[in-house]
Amino acid sequence: MARYTGAKDRISRRFGVPIFGPTKALEHKNYPPGIHGPKGSRRKKSEYAVALDEKQKLRYQYGVLERQFRRYFQIALTRRGVTGQILLQLLETRLDNVVYRLGFGSSRAAARQMVCHGHIQVNGRKVDISSFNVKPGDKITVKDHANSRSLAARNFELTQITPVPDWLNVDKDHFAGEVSRIPSREEIAPIVNEQLIVELYSR
Numbered sequence: 001m002a003r004y005t006g007a008k009d010r011i012s013r014r015f016g017v018p019i020f021g022p023t024k025a026l027e028h029k030n031y032p033p034g035i036h037g038p039k040g041s042r043r044k045k046s047e048y049a050v051a052l053d054e055k056q057k058l059r060y061q062y063g064v065l066e067r068q069f070r071r072y073f074q075i076a077l078t079r080r081g082v083t084g085q086i087l088l089q090l091l092e093t094r095l096d097n098v099v100y101r102l103g104f105g106s107s108r109a110a111a112r113q114m115v116c117h118g119h120i121q122v123n124g125r126k127v128d129i130s131s132f133n134v135k136p137g138d139k140i141t142v143k144d145h146a147n148s149r150s151l152a153a154r155n156f157e158l159t160q161i162t163p164v165p166d167w168l169n170v171d172k173d174h175f176a177g178e179v180s181r182i183p184s185r186e187e188i189a190p191i192v193n194e195q196l197i198v199e200l201y202s203r
Contacts, residue, residue, distance in 0.1 A: 048200070048203075050196065051196040051197065051199060051200040052200060054192040054193055054194070054196045054197050054200075055069070055192075055196075055197045055200055055201075057191060057192050058091070058190070058191075058192045058194070058197065061108075061191065061192075062091045062094065062097060062108065063096070063108055063109065063112060064091070064131075068131065070201070072087055072090050072091060073087055073197075073198075073201050075090060076090060083198050084194030084195050084197065084198045085185045085194070087194060087197070087198070088185060088188050088190055088194055089182055089183060089188070090133065092183055092188050093133050093134050093135075093179070093182065093183075094130065094131055094132070094133060094134075095115055095120065095122065095127060095129065095130055095131070095132040095133070095134055095140070096108060096111045096112040096115050096130035096131075097111070098134050098140060098168065098177070098179065099111035099114055099115060099120055099140065101164065101165055101168055102140065102164060102168055102170050102177040103155060103156050103159040103160070103162065103164060103170065103172070104120070104140075104142055104152045104155055104156075104175070104177075105155055105159075106154075106155045106158040106159055110155065111130075112130045114142075114148075114151065114152075115127065115128055115129070115130045115132075116128055116130055118143065119142060119143050119145075119147075119148040119151060119152070120140065120141070120142060120143065121140070121141045121142075121143055122134065122138055122139070122140055123138055123139050124139070124141075126143065134179050135179065136179050136180060136181050136182060137178070137179065138178070138179045139176060139177070139178050140176070140177045140178070140179070141174075141175060141176045141177070142175035142176075149175055152175050156172055164177075165183060165187055166180075166187060167179070167180055167181050167182065167183040167184075167187055168180065
């Protein structure tokens with residue numbers, strides 16, 4: 001599956017937020033990348049440019065390319081409720097993101113790799129599609145194989161200080177987790193203003 005493989009710290013500096021997880025890049029260089037450095041002047045952004053940045057931040061955060069992101073937005077439009085919140089929920093309930101939230105993967109990229117390499121099962125069946133959307137009641141487990149379990153165990157070590165969200169239940173001893181419900185906007189705690197994204201696509 002296509003995904004962004006470029007310089008991650010550069011993207012985080014561009015938007016001023018740690019999009020791909022904790023990074024020291026923003027501490028060392030808390031200004032956008034470019035040849036002008038910290039003294040470089042930037043024009044005031046238009047409303048369109050601000051909304052576009054919000055969309056790009058959300059895309060990069062979940063590792064989704066433009067065509068797929070637009071598809072998520074179209075799905076959100078057809079569902080009852082607040083479009084922006086539904087868009088966030090669709091992204092948050094992607095299998096790769098849930099694997100990351102459960103601590104099976106140390107990052108979304110690592111979680112996606114685990115899914116694509118067949119280390120993850122949903123309700124007892126192997127699912128190797130990272131964009132698979134989980135539902136309340138779904139059980140996510142690491143395959144009962146030495147390589148899969150050792151990989152998950154190493155990631156648990158790296159993510160043990162990161163709390164698992166309340167909408168997920170995890171049993172680390174059995175390498176298993178369950179989706180108890182769809183997360184609310186407050187639980188997702190987005191790094192963007194999703195309403196600007198809705199307005200951007202509604203132009």
